[in-house]
Amino acid sequence: MRPLFIAGNWKMNPTTEADAVSLAEAVKEGVGQDHAVRVAVCPPSVFLHRLDTVLSNSPIGLGGQNMHPEPSGAYTGELSAGMLVDVGCTHVILGHSERRHGLGETDAFVNKKLLAALKAGLIPIVCIGETLEEREQGQTEAVVGDQLDGSLAGLDGDQMAGVVLAYEPVWAIGTGRTATPEQAQQVHAFIRSRLSERFSEAIASRVVIQYGGSVKPENARDLLARPDIDGALVGGASLKAADFLGIVEAARAVTAERR
Numbered sequence: 001m002r003p004l005f006i007a008g009n010w011k012m013n014p015t016t017e018a019d020a021v022s023l024a025e026a027v028k029e030g031v032g033q034d035h036a037v038r039v040a041v042c043p044p045s046v047f048l049h050r051l052d053t054v055l056s057n058s059p060i061g062l063g064g065q066n067m068h069p070e071p072s073g074a075y076t077g078e079l080s081a082g083m084l085v086d087v088g089c090t091h092v093i094l095g096h097s098e099r100r101h102g103l104g105e106t107d108a109f110v111n112k113k114l115l116a117a118l119k120a121g122l123i124p125i126v127c128i129g130e131t132l133e134e135r136e137q138g139q140t141e142a143v144v145g146d147q148l149d150g151s152l153a154g155l156d157g158d159q160m161a162g163v164v165l166a167y168e169p170v171w172a173i174g175t176g177r178t179a180t181p182e183q184a185q186q187v188h189a190f191i192r193s194r195l196s197e198r199f200s201e202a203i204a205s206r207v208v209i210q211y212g213g214s215v216k217p218e219n220a221r222d223l224l225a226r227p228d229i230d231g232a233l234v235g236g237a238s239l240k241a242a243d244f245l246g247i248v249e250a251a252r253a254v255t256a257e258r259r
């Protein structure tokens with residue numbers, strides 16, 4: 001059985017280290033030593049080092065929100081996989097739509113980052129998802145399929161099994177408009193079938209596929225109860241400890257029901 005995995009993508013929030021520490025401490029206290037559900041937080045990179053200390057003796061993973069594929073060099077403003085590992089990261093988000101659409105990241109570039117992240121021992125969370133226009137034109141599967149092919153190029157089955165995918169329909173991010181559990185499940189099942197064709201059914205069945213886009217405590221349980229939805233990548237609701245912990249609680253409830 002795939003363990004459910006709830007990750008918080010804090011994006012460019014909160015704005016001070018003191019607030020980041022408070023949020024991380026509250027999440028740490030709420031999660032406790034429970035390992036039934038995987039949990040990670042991905043704060044802005046300037047807070048990573050401090051939060052590694054805050055989150056010590058806790059099962060909560062720590063993730064970067066981006067990285068450069070090269071290990072070092074003349075890349076102003078960038079940071080590498082090795083640097084993320086050095087400050088205590090276990091995870092890294094790659095190819096978020098805010099970077100694909102806002103900053104022109106391509107599948108090929110995401111793929112280079114993915115290979116570098118795996119080499120450095122990070123667990124990558126690779127984001128994919130269609131825009132509203134693409135959905136309305138019936139292109140969801142074509143777009144998501146292309147993103148998968150491009151982003152996952154060159155991976156072998158064992159590497160794939162260690163990658164987390166996050167299906168984040170762009171139209172559901174920060175809009176309050178969540179994909180219905182049925183809509184999300186349909187795309188998640190498509191993603192898994194694509195992985196099955198490309199790798200094998202055994203590998204596809206091991207890949208954790210998170211859903212992201214306006215996940216809240218109120219809608220988390222219905223989403224997480226679907227067979228191919230293995231967790232959530234949470235934006236806005238990860239900035240309030242009570243909301244984020246409410247989503248973790250929903251994941252625990254779904255996990256307990258499945259036992």
Ligand SMILES: O=C(CO)COP(=O)(O)O
Nearest residue numbers: 009173174213214235236
């Ligand atoms: O982009 C997201 C997570 O990566 C989702 O953001 P929201 O939860 O704010 O919609």
